[in-house]
Amino acid sequence: MEINPAFFYIFAGLAIAFSLLVVIKKSAIASAFNLVCVFFSFAGIYAMMDAHLIAAIQIIVYAGAVMVLFLFVIMLLNADNAAFDMHPIGRGKRLVSASFVVVMAGMFIWVFKNTTYLGPISNFSNANVEAAGGNTQVLSELMFSEYILPFELTSVLLLAAIIGTIAIAKRKKPAALLNGGSAAKGGNAQ
């Protein structure tokens, strides 16, 4: 990858540090703000790898929309509530899960290090993309030609998500209130 190693290591270190803080911090608000920092570090790495559209979407959708949604729900549920004081899991369980995770990550890194990577399989090289008008234009043209069917299906998915969220989060009327309402209506009719 033709990217600046110094900036890559800075962003990678920041992302690892902040994602560790997401896991370690006791308060959900602190975790949410650390997650925003992780998202910004990822956006920086995407921008360095010439994925400009993905970097912009990362900031707008993740650091903007998703995190606002998270913070809104945390505030809505009242962060100072006693229900947020978790009883932490036991030291033994924590040790077992930490060592499992370290072993798995080590295995993945070993596999990634000892794999031979394929060369280019298509002609979207850096120079070609620049000549065709840049990353955003090339990606947008692909989105509305080759990938038009998944793009349209995305709108169906979002519609389903909207309806599902409303159906799940809608406050159901208590049964007593419903019965009372119908009884009152019956009383009026008589």
Place this chain on the structure above:
Amino acid sequence: MNYVQPWVILAFSAIIFFIGFAGILVRRNILVVLMCIELMLNAANLTFVTFSKQLHHMGGQMSVFFIITVAAAESAIGLGLVVAMFRTLRSVDTDDIQLLRE
């Protein structure tokens, strides 16, 4: 030397993925568990972009676009579920989820 080996970036995304996985194993606040799922999805996105750059193929970046859409929908529904759970249980502790009905 203006070059980073592809495996370094993939190893970095594996580390982030497993930090998120550790969070799901260790934490009991369901909001933090949802945040860790977002971390894991981000690590997967970085893998897609790395291979897109390595193979000179735009399919990887298109996949990231769709994954971000699905992740946004997923977090909206997940947080709706958290609100519904808090309304019935008065708690966001994953250990309190034991019944399938109210």
